[in-house]
Amino acid sequence: MATSVLLLDEQTIQHLGEIYHEAIHQIPPHAHYQLKLPSLSVTAYKSGKVVLQGTAVDKFIQKHDLTALTSTKKTNYDTNGLPEGFSNWSVIGSDEVGTGSYFGPLTVACAFVPKNLIKELQQLGVKDSKNLTDVQIQEIVPKIKALIPYKLLTLWPEKYNEVQQTKNLNEMKALLHNQAIKRLYQQINPDLLQAILIDEFCSPSNYYRYLGDQSAPLKSITYFKTKGESHHIAVAAASMIARDAFLEGLKTLSKEYGYPLLSGANASVDELASNILEYDGMELLSKVAKLHFANTQKAIDLVK
Template structure:
């Protein structure tokens, strides 16, 4: 994984001087310096671009993004970080230190349970506190750890979660594909958080990307959604690596999903597995055999429904 920032000649010299004590690597074409700092390789080019590659690329780049006049309203806001996994998408330099509402969803690929979407506002004043929670790499946290962190997020940060339960999901799905349902959910929670923080406005909104920007807004227009959030909206995959607000939203969504799955499992009288594998087919077949209405527990358009029926027959 990597990040590239654009800096001025004086900033480039400052970065080079900072890393002079680090092990020097072989210089690529056009490079002024290339060094190793822990698990991150930093390479500065004559063009003014500095590349950060490795396990802590985002954190190391953030060290210099605050030094490049990179707040949203400065003249240098054209400096960008380019994410190598999303052609055409860019996140402004210094973004990790902005006041941002981040949103993420879970459950879209699971047969049983809800589609859960959360949004969280992390102001620049709260970034240090949120970082201390240890959520910067939220995807690697265990469920138990997320359960410990979620109450802290709920108590201290403006947030909103929507839990699209299977029955409502099944009502909406025939006219809305899963990505359209995601878009509707993201727009809903973002509006809720924007209302909660009024009269404050965030520097930006970051959506953990599941569709191209144009497609996302097309989904909302087709669904005739009111109050479409458009201003200062950014999209990128692995959004938690770019701002802690997405990491916080991911944790909230996951914990709500887990709690909901526990409740649904109690109602079903058996453990409902998360996912869409063969174990799901077997449990769905058992529920069908018992005459249970799966609309209450599952997303019926999944292929698992037919697979379960085949098991019974």
């Protein structure tokens, strides 16, 4: 799918809106309109920027003689397959926490970091949550939240176990990431956004296949990278927000059900799960744990 960004005058934007009035799909924030045409999406922003996405981009430009007004810039890519200078762009980063822990929720967070706030986040100590202690994360996250826009989604174990009956883990993650990104995109000024970076947990083709008929905002400027936090601080910020929410989720469940729930999936977790099974049964375990993990069978064996 091709993408072109045009800089058009107000008269041209209004003229196109009149021609394709019946094709106006919606009016995104800070935009005049968004057109849904065959094989083409046209979003006209009040700044004069017009984003065309689809397979009919060139045809549309030629038809309306817009070539002379096109703002073109050849993009060079670094060895990681990201545009040069990407770490200094204004980016939405997205990450999740909880997929390797038997107890507790699955949390997905995305954060928008405009380039003018990158240094300030670095000074706060924002980096990959795996390189920080839980105490450090819980100290820094409130400062992150006060500084930048973000969205957080929490899938609690009881709902997780229900959804897992029909969707695999990567499918659940894809749907949550996409939902969080869409909500955050509606909250920010789209003129500032240069890219979206998702910490890669499956191939891009599978990610979009999992979304099914759900729309995915700005697919053409969405990138997937493992260890995404090393490529942009937005992913690191999202990772920390998600980790903080996961820890709070463990604390909430521990308090509600009276067991000191542990992070991870080790032998100590098996022992705790077996105690929950023995005294309160599978019904309670399903409210605090992800039952499809091998830990469930280990806990059952321990009870026997």
